[in-house]
Amino acid sequence: MFSLIKNEMVKIFAKKANWIYILILILAVVIGGIIQQKIYGEPSDNWREETQTELNQLKKDLEAAPNEDKEWIMEQIQQKQRYLDENINPNAVSNWHFMNGTVIGMTMLVTLFAVIVSSASVSSEFAEGTIKQLLIRPHQRWVILLSKYISVLIYSIVLLIVLIISGYIVGLILFGSGDFNAKIFETTLDGQQKLAVVGTQFFLKVMYYIPSLLIIMTIAFMLSTLFKSQALAVGIGIFVLFLSSTIGGVIVLLAEKYTWTKFLIFPHLDLTVYALQEKILQDVTLPMSLIILAVYYIIFLLITFTFFQKRDISI
Structure with a gap:
């Protein structure tokens, strides 16, 4: 099994496109960091005075505001007051703030590249006419398929690690080393403000992201076994990726x-x-x-391996 996985990893990294995906990730992090630095600039040391001034102005505005604007102004007043009460600089920027915001947002690129590679894993063997040479080896089909699955899983994790390491380095260079335990306010789906620790929040998001990456990558891998056309498998995989968030939002409403x-x-x-x-x-x-x-993960794997076991490999 180890030799099969090693061989599949060699195949993955032999393709220039898979190295380009890694470079794109690093470049995206650098560009994202530069843009964030230009937008936010250096955080002010007198943030308490500035926040208090803004708070006083909002209170004055509230008295003269029409009724339809008062609710929004009250929310702003409460938010400013929470910053002061918790001693949180609303404009604070450090490497951990960068990681928790911009870098987490770029996990979508990791998912996209993982989907492309997973969707092409088996279908490319059919497209290139190498599937017969692959299956004449003295290994059972499911073992060969499992080695392919593990290899794309490893590549997906490599992409995530590259994103995290490059994000930390870029954040360190552009924003300096911040306090891992710095407090921040995060906005929930219903618009509420949640007090959190920036470093802990980043690693929580990464931890919660991994199962999602695994599932979407598995769906893409399943499509790779179902379709002989590499372009069709990759196309449907990307379509499912971008459609999933939209459908998810609709289902939440339903x-x-x-x-x-x-x-x-x-x-x-x-x-x-x-x-x-x-x-x-x-x-x-x-x-x-x-x-x-x-449950869905098990179903997807059963479909993938069952179909591949029974599939006609004639080209």
Whole structure:
């Protein structure tokens, strides 16, 4: 098995495109860091005085504001006051703030590249006419397929590690070493402000992101075994990736009326929401989401390996 995995890893890294994906990740982090630095600039040391001045002005504005604007101004006043009460600089920027915001946002690139590589893993063997040479080896089909699956999984994790390391280095260079335990306010899906620790929040989001990456990568790998056309497998894989977030949002709205929708996979594909709040639907918590994803994961793997075992490999 180890030799098969090693051979598949050699195949992956022999393709220039897979190295280009890594370079794109690093470049995106650098560009994202530069843009963030230009937008936010250097945080002010007199932030308390500035925040207090803004707070006083908002209180004056509230007295003269029309009724339709008073609710929004009150929310702003409460937010400014929370910054002062918790001693949180609203404009603070450090490497950990950069990691928790910009770098986490770039995990979408990791997912995209993982989907492309996974979708092409088996279908490319058919497209290039090498599938017969692959299967004449003295190994069972499922072992060969498993080695391919493990190799794309390893590549996906490599992409994530590259993103985290490059993000930390770029953040360190551009924003300096910040306090891992610095407090921040995060906005939940319903607009509430949650007090959190910036470093802990970053690693929570990464931890919650990994199951989503695994599931989407597995779907792409399944498509790779179902279609002989590499272009079709990759195209459908990317389509599913970008459609999943839209469908997930629609299902969240429908869940209030149709309770069965919470068992569909789409609302559970973004577990990073649990870093902000305890529930994503009325009674859906993290353990339930993980159980639902695990069921779908097993189903996808069963379809993948069963189909490949019985597939006609004639080209």
